[in-house]
Amino acid sequence: MTDIITESVKKLEALLEHSGCGDAGVLLDVDPDTKNCQFEHGACMTAEFGGRCAEFVTFDPIRARTKISFMFGAPLDNNAVRGAACAIINVATGFLCISRVLRACHPSSHNACLRQLVEEVAGKKIHIVGSTAPLEDHLTNYLVSDPSDAELIIINGEASIDPVTGNLVEKYKATKRIIFIGPSTAGVARLHEFEHWCPFGRICSDKIRQE
DSSP states (O other), X not given: OOOHHHHHHHHHHHHXXXXXXXXXXXXXXXXXXXOXXXXXXXXXXXXXXXXXXXXXXXXXXXXXXXXXXXXXXXXXXXXXXXXXXXXXXXXXXXXXXXOSOOBOXXXXXXXXXXXXXXXXXXXXXXXXXXXXXXXXXXXXXXXXXXXXXXXXXXXXXXXXXXXXXHHHHHHHTTTSEEEEESGGGHHHXXXXXXXXXXXXOBOOSSOOOOO
């Protein structure tokens, strides 16, 4: 079984070895005022570390003060801790300048993002993993329920923490185009060098209260 979250934690641990960053504090919180990426649903859990703030959108957010090293060797056996791990991965990869996407774009960019993504993938047989409305509404004629029938697989943050997603990616990464979308998947995508779609996602040093 391939678990992309566990493997991402291992990659991050290797990057941070001997840096001292693993023992630095991380604040996990929920930002009730943020406007989520249109392809993500749930509460915006934020992770603050080293003057950076990143997010992971989930229905199981955690509020806590912790350390990056809490993930190292941990079982990550439920959605709450897996989502927290992703939030920390997102902020750590942003701090290390591996990822350029830490927060969702402003809602004023939603239409352009959706239009560009639809233009990018339309005409292909597409399997979507996770709830990505309104994307599904614009791609109805191209969607397939069986990934083996697809030319392209799209994965959002909610789907990325599902333990079976790693097996799906491992099975098809050599034969199908796979795109991770939204700010929640940024860190994992960059660590694994997966294709990532979030053209208007933002880098910021602290929480942005969006109007």
